[in-house]
Amino acid sequence: MAKQEKTSTFAWEGVNRRGQSVKGEIIALSSAYAKAQLRKQGIEPRKVRKAAEPLFGIGGPGAGKKVKPADITFFTRQMATMVKSGVPLVQAFDIVSDGVDNQKMKNIISDVRDSVSSGNDFAAALRKYPEHFDDLTCNLIESGEQAGTLQTMLEKVAIYKEKTEALKAKIKKALMYPAITLSVAFGVTLILLIKVVPSFQDMFNNFGADLPAPTQMVVSISEVTQDYYLYILSALVIIGVVFVQSLRRSKHFRDRFEAFLLGVPVFGDLIQKAAIARYSRVLSTTFAAGVPLVDALDSVAGAVGNSVYRDAVHKVKDEVASGQQMHLAMRSTKVFPNMVVQMASIGEESGALDDMLWKAADYYEEEVDNAVDNLTAMIEPAMMIFLGVVIGGLIVAMYLPIFEMGSVIG
Numbered sequence: 001m002a003k004q005e006k007t008s009t010f011a012w013e014g015v016n017r018r019g020q021s022v023k024g025e026i027i028a029l030s031s032a033y034a035k036a037q038l039r040k041q042g043i044e045p046r047k048v049r050k051a052a053e054p055l056f057g058i059g060g061p062g063a064g065k066k067v068k069p070a071d072i073t074f075f076t077r078q079m080a081t082m083v084k085s086g087v088p089l090v091q092a093f094d095i096v097s098d099g100v101d102n103q104k105m106k107n108i109i110s111d112v113r114d115s116v117s118s119g120n121d122f123a124a125a126l127r128k129y130p131e132h133f134d135d136l137t138c139n140l141i142e143s144g145e146q147a148g149t150l151q152t153m154l155e156k157v158a159i160y161k162e163k164t165e166a167l168k169a170k171i172k173k174a175l176m177y178p179a180i181t182l183s184v185a186f187g188v189t190l191i192l193l194i195k196v197v198p199s200f201q202d203m204f205n206n207f208g209a210d211l212p213a214p215t216q217m218v219v220s221i222s223e224v225t226q227d228y229y230l231y232i233l234s235a236l237v238i239i240g241v242v243f244v245q246s247l248r249r250s251k252h253f254r255d256r257f258e259a260f261l262l263g264v265p266v267f268g269d270l271i272q273k274a275a276i277a278r279y280s281r282v283l284s285t286t287f288a289a290g291v292p293l294v295d296a297l298d299s300v301a302g303a304v305g306n307s308v309y310r311d312a313v314h315k316v317k318d319e320v321a322s323g324q325q326m327h328l329a330m331r332s333t334k335v336f337p338n339m340v341v342q343m344a345s346i347g348e349e350s351g352a353l354d355d356m357l358w359k360a361a362d363y364y365e366e367e368v369d370n371a372v373d374n375l376t377a378m379i380e381p382a383m384m385i386f387l388g389v390v391i392g393g394l395i396v397a398m399y400l401p402i403f404e405m406g407s408v409i410g
Helices: 031-040 069-084 089-098 103-117 122-126 135-147 150-204 213-249 251-262 267-288 293-301 307-321 326-333 338-350 353-409
Strands: 008-015 021-028 044-050
Touching: 008 031, 021 031, 021 103, 031 044, 031 103, 069 089, 069 103, 069 150, 089 103, 103 122, 122 135, 135 150, 135 267, 135 293, 150 213, 150 267, 150 353, 213 251, 213 353, 251 267, 251 307, 267 293, 267 307, 267 353, 293 307, 307 326, 326 338, 338 353
Parallel strands: none
Antiparallel strands: 008 021, 008 044
């Protein structure tokens, strides 16, 4: 596949057909491409320069916002609705653009509209933005254009995007609570060790008696923390940055980490169910669109979201390409649950593979939803117990000498 060239936003000033001075922004590969696009729109450009990025995101409403997956999902759903309602494609772009607040998304829609109105295919226009429109989306829309079923394909893409985003939101919901709770616990503990314990320590020095073992341990930890907390924080930041960069840059490290996550208690089961749901949903969508099964599996491999399942899908694709039935190839990987394999088998025998996979996706998305609810219900008391043990333990350790002195005096 040819490497996609990077587009940029250009600010321009020019004169329209009526001789009026106009200005605005346009997304293009270069200033020369920007001028050519403006001339197609009946504007004679006078100045075209690369637009500066807003400092710290400061600008007009939506000016500094990044284009998020939610923006792309909204775009596909609105386009599906417009085309289904009989609105001409070019006019649909204008209507959808008016309902978008994000300026960068507006620019993308405007550029896609201009490309389509000048005679290019919808899918070809979207392929200029591979960071926002994946191969699966472009392939489905291309199939719809070629078969004359763009309305149906846009609807399928919209559903696929909505289901994918809903699944991501459920997983984030499961992970967000413990992450926030642990961060707060770490911050509060650090403040207690650096600011609160030393004030008690000064008071304990005047007691002239040995401190209880828990108190002595907390005081020792506090002394170490006071001396080295900047180094500890720096080390944590460095470890975090190295970890994130390794995930982004090293495929081997990312694959190993994703495989490790599958073995984590509770969370691993959640990730497995999410991967199976994505596999079933994407394969059902692409196969129903008329994409050959081998090509459909190729698209699915990049969408499952986990290296173990990606490799398993590649193995299934190779076996299907050599003449093996898909459900037997799935069984041989030993990562797909028996229920999904059986549903694929029934689908292949009945000629309704897309319907059976769609039902499997619905089932596993519901399983993810239930798993998230159960996980949240389980994590909340666990986090409260953790906070009580850590922070409550520190406070009790600090008051132990006072309690002992009170009992001696009494």
